[in-house]
Amino acid sequence: MKKLLPTSTAGSLPKPSWLAQPEVLWSPWKLQGDELLQGKQDALRLSLLDQLQAGIDIVSDGEQTRQHFVTTFIEHLSGVDFNQRKTVRIRNRYDASVPVVVDAVARQKPVFVEDARFLRQQTTQPIKWALPGPMTMIDTLFDDHYKSREQLAWEFAKILNQEALELEAAGVDIIQFDEPAFNVFFDEVNDWGIAALERATQGLKCETAVHICYGYGIKANTDWKQTLGSEWRQYEQVFPKLQQSGIDIVSLECQNSRVPMELIELIRGKKVMVGAIDVATHRIETPEEVASTLRKALKYVDADKLYPCTNCGMAPLPKAVATGKLQALTAGAAIVREELSR
Numbered sequence: 001m002k003k004l005l006p007t008s009t010a011g012s013l014p015k016p017s018w019l020a021q022p023e024v025l026w027s028p029w030k031l032q033g034d035e036l037l038q039g040k041q042d043a044l045r046l047s048l049l050d051q052l053q054a055g056i057d058i059v060s061d062g063e064q065t066r067q068h069f070v071t072t073f074i075e076h077l078s079g080v081d082f083n084q085r086k087t088v089r090i091r092n093r094y095d096a097s098v099p100v101v102v103d104a105v106a107r108q109k110p111v112f113v114e115d116a117r118f119l120r121q122q123t124t125q126p127i128k129w130a131l132p133g134p135m136t137m138i139d140t141l142f143d144d145h146y147k148s149r150e151q152l153a154w155e156f157a158k159i160l161n162q163e164a165l166e167l168e169a170a171g172v173d174i175i176q177f178d179e180p181a182f183n184v185f186f187d188e189v190n191d192w193g194i195a196a197l198e199r200a201t202q203g204l205k206c207e208t209a210v211h212i213c214y215g216y217g218i219k220a221n222t223d224w225k226q227t228l229g230s231e232w233r234q235y236e237q238v239f240p241k242l243q244q245s246g247i248d249i250v251s252l253e254c255q256n257s258r259v260p261m262e263l264i265e266l267i268r269g270k271k272v273m274v275g276a277i278d279v280a281t282h283r284i285e286t287p288e289e290v291a292s293t294l295r296k297a298l299k300y301v302d303a304d305k306l307y308p309c310t311n312c313g314m315a316p317l318p319k320a321v322a323t324g325k326l327q328a329l330t331a332g333a334a335i336v337r338e339e340l341s342r
């Protein structure tokens with residue numbers, strides 16, 4: 001029988017200090033050339049081991065081979081000039097210096113396929129691989145070529161689809177698209193964002209997921225959260241259309257967030273990765289706190305569709321904190337699994 005409440009993480013986990021400076025985003029690599037390649041593989045194996053030892057069921061690469069969940073993918077594409085930089089407002093929240101789209105975008109070679117194949121060789125557990133979503137990608141660039149957010153997103157969707165099909169062939173069980181932009185640009189999400197996402201999943205037979213969160217626990221995000229009021233109802237804007245989509249799994253932020261849990265009812269029928277670990281605090285949840293969040297979610301998600309998860313990636317956290325949170329997630333899920341078996 002399939003295990004109930006299989007645990008997983010949203011994606012990124014801390015990197016070893018010999019590979020990149022811990023607790024920061026866009027941390028530069030400390031190694032170069034062949035040493036860097038070897039170091040990334042070693043880090044991937046350590047990250048996998050941490051997950052397995054903590055009892056995580058659906059494992060990932062911990063995003064050890066990428067500097068950032070969006071930019072690293074874009075760096076592998078042609079048509080984007082990384083020497084030209086323009087300052088744009090990311091998700092209407094903070095300014096960042098971003099590369100410029102100067103020509104038609106294309107994927108000349110696979111981006112993460114070798115890494116996924118390597119992860120597949122290391123474990124027989126189900127593996128999940130994260131890619132940026134098309135809308136989140138366009139929001140991290142200055143477009144001087146297409147001059148249409150929709151058209152650029154569509155081009156990225158086609159590129160992501162090429163990558164996803166090869167990841168599936170490499171043995172990935174769940175392909176996840178990270179779309180924090182879905183929490184910001186509601187009209188665009190409904191007009192073409194979800195259609196672009198579905199284009200990225202075209203022809204896939206493995207499971208597909210979309211991760212929609214309120215971002216890493218960095219200051220720009222926590223400041224933004226302060227402005228959102230006592231109830232965060234952003235999900236309400238996009239869930240009805242997402243429920244109608246072909247995406248199998250929706251990954252959400254639920255722990256310590258002000259998202260009313262009943263909004264999950266709007267995606268009834270989908271599998272839900274319920275964020276039961278807050279990534280914006282160093283405080284490690286108790287197993288009972290995790291269990292309490294999962295019990296609340298069970299009112300709106302059938303038990304066989306509930307996947308305990310983290311709110312977002314844990315790359316910016318100290319390693320000991322991240323490991324403690326993985327253990328808390330496993331222990332909390334075990335409590336509820338035991339209750340369900342009675």
Ligand SMILES: [Zn+2]
Binds near residue numbers: 010213216312313
């Ligand atoms: Zn996230």
